[in-house]
Amino acid sequence: MKKVYTISEVASLLGKSKETLRRWDKSGKLCALREPMSNYRYYKKEQLSFFEEFNNHQIQDSIDIKPQGDYNVLELFAGAGGLAIGLEQAGLKCAALNEIDHWAAETLRFNRPHWNVLEGDIREISFSGLRGKVDVVTGGFPCQAFSYAGKKLGLQDARGTLFYEFARAVQETSPAICIGENVRGLLNHDGGKTLKGMISILDEIGYRVIDPKVLKAIYYKVPQKRERLILVGVRKDIEIDFEYPQPTKATYTLKDALKKGELFNEDVPLSPGAKYPVSKKKILELVPPGGYWRDLPLDLQKEYMQKSFFLGGGKTGIARRISWDEPSLTLTCSPAQKQTERCHPEETRPFTVREYARIQTFPDNWKFAGPVSSQYKQIGNAVPVNLAKAIGESIVKFLNEKRLIEQSEKSLIAI
Template sequence: MSPEFYTISQVADILSVSKETLRRWDNNGTLIPERDDGNNYRLYHKSQLEQFEQAQLLFQSNWNDELNIKASRPYKMLELFAGAGGLALGMEKAGLESVLLNELDKHACNTLRENRPDWNVVEGDISNIDFSEYHNEIDVLTGGFPCQAFSYAGKKLGFEDTRGTLFFEFARAVKETNPKVFLAENVRGLLNHEDGRTLETICDVIDDLGYKLVNPRVLKAIFYQVPQKRERLFLVGIRKDLISNSEFDWPSPYHRIMTMKDALKAGELYDCDVPNSEGQKYPKRKAEILAKVPQGGYWRDLPDDLQREYMMKSYFLGGGKTGMARRLSWDEPSLTLTCSPAQKQTERCHPEETRPLTVREYARIQTFPDNWKFSGPISAQYKQIGNAVPVNLAFAVGRSIIKTLNIIEKNTAMNKKKCA
């Protein structure tokens, strides 16, 4: 297919709408695709999409220019809730040097140590760690604190009032280290958690700590060379005394959307097919049923009798349940990876073979390099990968962080020169 044309799946991803919405737009004349004569597929020409802001960002991307962003000096980073290292690895690729990584899970810690013996991995409960020895010694503090509710008492919550949450520990680390910039990532749901009060409280605490928060943004991994429909909320804070010397720009999208074929086959993303590795297995009857699901399909593509057998009581409930009995497609990105590829609610079946994705297939969809090994039993490996920030997404955001630090460095030096 010509690079000037896009399939209905690709357009749905680019415009962040459903295929059903695109079909409705086709029927009411809002956006009418061309038809492939051979198979009657809906195809959209690039010129049709240029009216949409999301497509404009894709077609006019500065991705290649941003690849040239390099650190003007060695910048130091401290990471919390480090997991298996997806965020840290992306930040490393961007040019940040880790001085400490904290993680509670022993298997994830072993993963970090095995792959980066020189990293200072501190295993244990974050609440027991004193970060004050790094005061004014790091440039960036990063981490993905879990989304938790606060105990609201009808008052504006300050830093101390969030005690007992993992956000409090993140904020405490910011207070004790005083980095120039911090980066926090979280689930999209944080935007509306507790009717927005959770994020409002977080913003208030960040302000009290002396940081200016860049307008939070949900980044879609598919726009950053990641073959997966994964969304993460990013919060970036810049120390107030540096605001006048700084600026921050979110990363530009890659020029196209990566697919399962990019993830598992030799090509632009990887120079060889995915290596063999261990993986979970389906029970016999489940495999027999899933074998009848077409590529890109799910339970509704089964005969009615098998739908009833597989879904049981869920068959009569509302909702699409599109993750159930789901087989991925070579020509589309993966759905968001979970902590297990074989869970009934969130199936992630291989596009051709009737089996769950393997550990290395999981890792590739998260854009880990093939030489990044995961420690622990197979269930722990899946969990580590499923919880990770995609490496290429972290790399893209890392370049934006480096650019900001370079600007701060340059302008601070110029101001000192003027005052001398």
């Protein structure tokens, strides 16, 4: 086991930028050690043991869990299928998917003609016909504030929000477990009231909520610093706790995403991609791999950042060129949009569609429908497939335990 780590390795393990580590070094929060002659900076394992992210890195990979029966999923806000593919890889079966975006629905239909894709506004769809036929309801509902009043928020108070539709689908189908996913910001949205309201609503319709948890995709075989908040409700008649997936031992970089290796058995296929305007390309050509706007000459920093130059915060995602030996920053829905650059390490351009898909761990044979701008949006909004698979395996483990208990109870009754 390694005893010392370079600054690049620690930045990757902790999900921080090298600039952040430099600030920590100066402030004394995490002081780098230095070789006397070369001034080479490094960290000892003992220094990093206080960080949960580092400890997660030491955990061994878990053994694949196989379903002991046919477990069916209803997926809401399905998008281009990142979550659905991962759940499928874990052994869960797709009963139906709902998606309002036409091109995303076309993507689902093209890749899985046998899936029951319910295209349209969720507010106009009834799911009562699936009652008793699905074991799991999942959905990445958008985060919307509630009109929160009093000590307890009920389902009717959430009308007009898409979480209401998620909860309605759960109530209509009565699955053993429901899984909601969202951005990390939901934890503090409206001072925490939005999440508190969601938990209150799930409690009202008969589900006890396991403590919500933020999962960092980098610890689930995803070469990207992406975070998702997971909200789990277990039907109250089931006395089993859902266990979140354990982080894996290895972490992966952009090289692992785009080159032949452990994650993929060949280099990333060629595909269309966006381009930078000439003015932006001239700026990014001056940024080294792993660098960002702070690596520009001072006059260009001020010119490019304008008023933002004088504001606080590192803004390490702006004018950022990703290096081969680090995970990608979180992908956005538009690869060339202003001030959220994710530049290729060698070529001065955004990632292509297939490179985007690789970073989200989509398989190469998963095709995306619609114009290139829509394809980027579908991929950028998706749950990374490998993270979804890890969540799926935890769901399978939960449902296997439920099935075993039910079989034991039937055996006792028969006796």
